[in-house]
Amino acid sequence: MNSKTKSNKTNGWWGKIAFIDLEHRRVSIQKPALKIYTAFLGGRGLAGFYLKDKITLSYDDPQMPLLIFTGPLTGTPAPTSGRVTFMSRSPLTGGVGDASAGGNFGAALKRCGLDGLVITGKSASVCGIEISNEKIRITDASTLAGALVQTAHKQLAPKGSTAVIGPAAENGAMFANVMIDGRHAAGRTGIGLVFASKNIKYITVSGNKRPPVFDRTALQEASADVMRLIAASPFLMGPSGISAFGTGALYDLMDARNMMPANNFSASKFEHAAALNAPSFKKQYGFKSHGCSGCHIRCKKTGRDNRQIPEFETMSHFSALTGNSDIEVVRKANLICDDYGMDTISAAATLAAYFELEKRRPGPGEILRLLGEMGDGQGIGKELSCGAARWCAAAGHPETAMCVKNLELPAYDPRGAYGMALAYAVSTRGGCHLRAYPIGHEILRKPAPTDRFSFAGKARMIKNGEDANAVADSLIACKFTFLAATCEEYAKVFTAATGISMTGQDLLLAGERICYNERIANSKNGFSESDDDLPARFFSPSGPDALAPIDRKDFLAARSAYYRVRGLDESGMPFPEKTRELGL
Amino acid sequence: MKAECPFLKKLANLAFNRHMAKNMKQMLEKFTRRIETSGLVEPGGALFGMADDRIVWNRTDPAQKILEPLFSNLNINSVLFARPAFPYSVIIDFLAKTTRNSTIMPDDCETRTFLHDLPVADAFSALKLNQCLKARKSVIVPGGSIVTTGTISPEQALVAFSSVCFACFVKFFSDFLKHVQTDGVSKKEARLFSRIAPFCAELRPAPAGLVHGPFSMEDEIRTAMAEAGKKTVEAGLVDSSFGNISCFNGKTLYISQTGAFLNKLEGFIDPVPTDGSRCTGITASSELGAHLNIISATKDHAILHGHPLFSVIMSMVCDIEKCEKKGECHKSCPYDRNICQIPIVSGEVGAGPHGLCNTVACRMNDQKAVIVYGHGVFTTGKTDFNDALSRLYSIENDCRNEYFRRVRDVIGDISNLMAS
C-alpha cells in the first residue's frame, strides 16, 4: 500500500502523522490515505505498517524508525483508550519490538492533533523532543544525560506527559524501557535502547485539541455497553480483582493453580507465596489507586510513599523465580528497575538464570546490587544487561535461558496452560504473554473456561486471541478490557468515533492483517519455526516441584495446526497468496 | 531445539490430529448432552461444530454445508445450530415473524449485557448467517431455529443459545401481558398464548430434603452447594449456565466460580477468605460482591441466585405511570417496588455504581429474598439451602400465579382468547 495519498477528512483519527528527522532536525507532517487507517487502525497496527519496510535495518541504524502511535479511540471518551504504542526493531529479539504503554502520553499526543510520530536519524548529541500541539522542537538534553527516570521526569513534568529513558538504556541494556510519566513502563523488547541509539533522552507532549469524534451520543451509548461488561467482570472489578488489588491479584491464583514459575522455571510452586501476595503488599505499603488516562479500572497501585507497587509479573519473578522471600526486596527491585528504566521481567529472569548457573540462591542484598550494576553498566551487571539468552549463551549454557526469541518468559508456567505454551512460542514479540493471553480462558475462565492441560482446539484459539489483542493494541483499548468486552462491543465504539461502519468481525480481519504483517516482518529477518519454540526444559521432567512436562510431539503438532490456521507454510513462513488476500 | 525429520513430523501430525479430533468430538458430545438434558433442545436436535485447523461435528447433517463457511469467514471456533424445544421454538418463530427491522430487542439483563439484541435472518443461507454473525453471537433463522457461535469454546455457543431462549420467553410473556392490559392482542399472539399457556402454567415438583446445616467442614459445604445447585436446576429455577450460589462458614465464603454450571459444581467452587488475605475470588462468580454484602447484611450463611422465568417477567411489570426514570428501570428505579410481597430492586451485573452488589443486600432482610429487575432472584437461608431453595421455588410459583391472574383479570378464562 502507498502511504502518501491525500487524506480524506477523518473522525477518530486526525489524519496527521509527524515525521521527525533527528539528523537534519526536520519535521514534516504527512497525511496518510484513509484506507491505510482503516486497514491498520492505529497503534500497533499502524506502527507495524511503517516498520515493515525498514525491519531489516539494524535497530541502531539511523534510518530505523522509532514509531509512536495512538489509535482512533485514543483521547476520546471511549473506555480504557488512553494507551499508546511504541515500536521499532527490538534490540533484544531482533524482531518486531513493541510496547503498549499507559499513563497520559497517548492521550496527550492525540490532543496535539497528531496520530503518531515516525522518528528517524540520530541526533549528534543527547536531545529531547518537545511537542506542544503541532509544534515540535528538538532540544538539547545534555544536562539530563545519565539522569534517573524519576529525576528527569520531575524536571520535565511541567512540559506535559513524559516519555523518558533511564541510565540503563544509555548504558546499553538490551531490555531498557521507556518510562511514561515516571512510572508506566513501555517495556519488554528494549525500546529504551532504540531511544538511546538515536540519542533521545526524552519526549514530552502537551496538547489541548479535542480529538474529532463522529457521533458523541453514539459513542456514549457504545461505551455504556463496554462499561457494563467491565462492571460484570470479576477479574477487573470484583472484590478480588485488579481494580482492588492491581494485577498482583493474579499472584494467589497462579499459586493456587500450581503454575508460579520458581527458581528459573525449575519448579512451579513457591513455598513463600502466601506471604508475598497482593494483600500482603497492601498491608505493608498501603494502596492508592491510579490508572492510565481515561480509565476507571485504575489497576495501578502506589504505596503510602507514592511510589509504585509492583505489577504481578514483577512480584512473581522477583520472588518465586529468583528464590527471594523478602517482600521489601521485591518492592525495591521494582523501584530500581523503574528508576533505571529496565524491564522487570527480563531483569529478574536474567538474574534467575545467573543464579542457576552459579548454582546458588541470591545472597542478602545481592539482587538489588546486581540490578544497580545492570542499570549502571558496571561489573557483571554489564554482561547481564544483555539479557538471559545472550548471557547464558556466552556462559556456554544457552539452555538455561528461559526465553523465546531471546525475550524472557513472564510469570505463567507454560506447563500449567498449554495454550499459553503455544502462544509464547508463536508470538511475534517473543516470550510474551500478551499477544494472545490464553490465561483469560485457561485460568480466568473468560469468556468461557478451556482445558488448560490440552492442546485440543488451541491453535485456533491462539490465532483468534492474537487477532483480538492486535485490535485492542491498535484501537487502542487496554487489553485487560478485552477480558470482559469483545470486538463486538468495540466495533460500535469504533463506528461512533470514526463514522466508519465496521462489525466486530471486520475489526478482527484488521487484527489478522496486523498479526500477519508482523509475521512477514519477522520472516524478513530470518525468523522461522525454529524460533517459534520453547526452552527444552518444558519438555522433560524438571523435578518434584515442577508441573509435568509438555509432550513435545503434541506441542509441535499444535504449532503446525497454528501455522495452518494462521495461513503460514510448514515452517511458519508467510504465503504470498495470504499476503495478497490480506492486502499486504 | 534440533530440526525434526519431515516424515516423522508428518506422522506425528497425523496422530495428533486424530487424537485432537477425538478430544474435540468428546467435548462436543459433552455439550450436546448438556443442552439436551437442560430441555432446551430435543435429543438428537443439536448440531454442534468445533474447529481447530479442521472442523469436527457432533453428527452429520446437511446443514453442515451452510454452516462450515462460517469457520473460514469469522473468527470463531464453534457453532451450534438447533431448533429449540417447545415452547421456545414457537415463541422464537413468532417473535421473528412479527419483529420490525429484523431484530428482536428483549429487555432482560442477560440480553442487555451480553447479547445486546437478537438478529433475525430471513433465510438459512451461508450469506445471511455470515452477515448477522459478523456483528452478533446469535442469529434466529426461519422456523424458530437458532445459530450461535463461540470464539474459543462451544460452551459460549451453548450459553448464547440458552440466553436467546430465555430472552425470547421473557419477552413474549411480558409483551403479551402488556398487550392484554393496553393496546390489544393480535389473533396470532392470542392463538400462540393459548397454545403454550397450559404448558407454562405448570411448575415442576417442589424440591425438598436438602442436607441440613450448620456446616463446619469444607467438604460438607462443597457437597451441600453442589446438591443445592443441582436441585435448583432440576426445579427449573435457572438454566444450568446461569445462577450462582455461596455458603459462608464464618471465615471463608465458598462461592461458585464464574461460568460454572450450577448443576455440576464439584471442582468449581472458590474459597474466598473474608478478611481479604487472599485474592482467590478473582475467578469467583461476578456476583461475589453481592454475596459478601448479603452475608454481612443478613447474617445468613447460605445464598442462592437463580433466573426463574416468571419472577423475571413480573419484575418488569411496573404500574407506575409517570416515572421520570422510565427506560432506566434496570439501573436506577427510584421506587421501593414489590411483587408478591418480594422487593424488586434495580441493579446491573457485578460492580459499579448501579451494580447489584450495591442494590440487593440492603433490601434482603424482610423476606430473605430480592428480585433483581429483569434478571433473577436472590434468596438466603440461615445455615443451609433448604429455606433458600424453597423460597426461590415459592416466589416463582407466586409470580407465575400472579401473571396468569392478571391475564385472567382482563380476559376471563384463557379459552376466551380464542373465542374473541
Ligand code: SF4
Ligand atoms: S486497566 Fe490498568 S492498565 Fe488498563 S488502562 Fe486501566 S489503569 Fe491502565
Ligand SMILES: [Zn+2]
Ligand atoms: Zn444472575
